[in-house]
Amino acid sequence: MAFFIFSTTAIAQETGQRDNRTMLAKVQSLDLESVREGVVVHYKPGYKERAEKLGPLLNDAIQFFKKELGITQQFHLALVDSLDWIQISSSPYGLPHVSGMNDEDPPVAVLPVSGEGTVYDFMVSLDNNFSKNLRQRIQNTGYSWEEISGTMVDLVSLHELGHVYKNAYGIGEPALWFNEFMANYFSYLYMFQQRPELAEIWDITGHAIQEGFEPQYHTLEDFEKRYVKVGVGNYAWYQSAFEMKANPLVEKYGLSFVKRMKEVFPNGVGKIASEKVLEELETNYPGFQEWAQVFKRQ
Ligand SMILES: [Zn+2]
Numbered sequence: 001m002a003f004f005i006f007s008t009t010a011i012a013q014e015t016g017q018r019d020n021r022t023m024l025a026k027v028q029s030l031d032l033e034s035v036r037e038g039v040v041v042h043y044k045p046g047y048k049e050r051a052e053k054l055g056p057l058l059n060d061a062i063q064f065f066k067k068e069l070g071i072t073q074q075f076h077l078a079l080v081d082s083l084d085w086i087q088i089s090s091s092p093y094g095l096p097h098v099s100g101m102n103d104e105d106p107p108v109a110v111l112p113v114s115g116e117g118t119v120y121d122f123m124v125s126l127d128n129n130f131s132k133n134l135r136q137r138i139q140n141t142g143y144s145w146e147e148i149s150g151t152m153v154d155l156v157s158l159h160e161l162g163h164v165y166k167n168a169y170g171i172g173e174p175a176l177w178f179n180e181f182m183a184n185y186f187s188y189l190y191m192f193q194q195r196p197e198l199a200e201i202w203d204i205t206g207h208a209i210q211e212g213f214e215p216q217y218h219t220l221e222d223f224e225k226r227y228v229k230v231g232v233g234n235y236a237w238y239q240s241a242f243e244m245k246a247n248p249l250v251e252k253y254g255l256s257f258v259k260r261m262k263e264v265f266p267n268g269v270g271k272i273a274s275e276k277v278l279e280e281l282e283t284n285y286p287g288f289q290e291w292a293q294v295f296k297r298q
């Protein structure tokens with residue numbers, strides 16, 4: 001421990017490994033207020049406005065999935081500032097994540113207290129040399145790039161909710177990238193069908209990362225091996241690549257793709273080599289192999 005004394009992040013990582021409490025217990029140990037509308041939002045005092053914006057959005061998504069999938073799901077969102085963040089998370093501040101998957105360990109998504117932090121900083125730092133088409137789409141939203149970047153951080157809460165539904169519905173995890181791809185599928189499914197203006201912002205941010213970021217790591221094998229350790233920008237790039245496949249599939253197949261995935265990769269399926277996962281997807285939905293070329297480029 002003494003070796004880590006000058007680094008608060010390292011201390012958090014060190015203690016995080018030994019902290020066996022559920023994420024909900026950790027969040028409840030912070031001095032936060034909460035609002036409850038189906039979804040319980042825990043928030044730093046002073047950020048009630050954001051809590052009251054994201055709570056109803058998530059609640060609406062939960063109603064949507066209840067209707068479509070017949071699943072009643074509890075969910076917590078914690079809006080945490082940078083000081084509280086290191087008490088409960090070993091990820092960089094502002095990189096949202098979710099943990100807890102059952103009644104004893106309820107799912108809690110952790111987000112930065114406002115549209116800020118490492119993902120936000122990455123988004124606003126993207127080279128603004130976007131294509132004409134993308135610049136036009138950004139302009140059509142009526143929002144600045146900074147506002148879109150902040151909204152994107154908000155919308156990652158729906159991606160985290162997507163992880164919860166993927167598991168609750170009974171779809172397995174043959175690969176980490178498939179897990180992330182499916183979380184994006186679920187979140188975009190809700191946005192596309194219920195909140196098209198948010199779907200447009202989400203899709204714009206995916207295209208922006210694809211256009212504006214040159215990844216160091218780009219293979220599915222690298223993603224499986226390093227996961228979030230590829231770095232925030234590179235991780236966001238992988239996520240955007242998954243969105244580029246998930247979004248058009250949602251628009252074409254909607255819920256039926258989700259149902260098929262439950263048959264193809266049921267819960268407990270275990271790890272499968274990425275090549276095999278792609279072959280299986282290609283058999284059911286031709287076009288996956290072509291899409292996967294983005295992970296093979298030199
Ligand atoms: Zn995820």
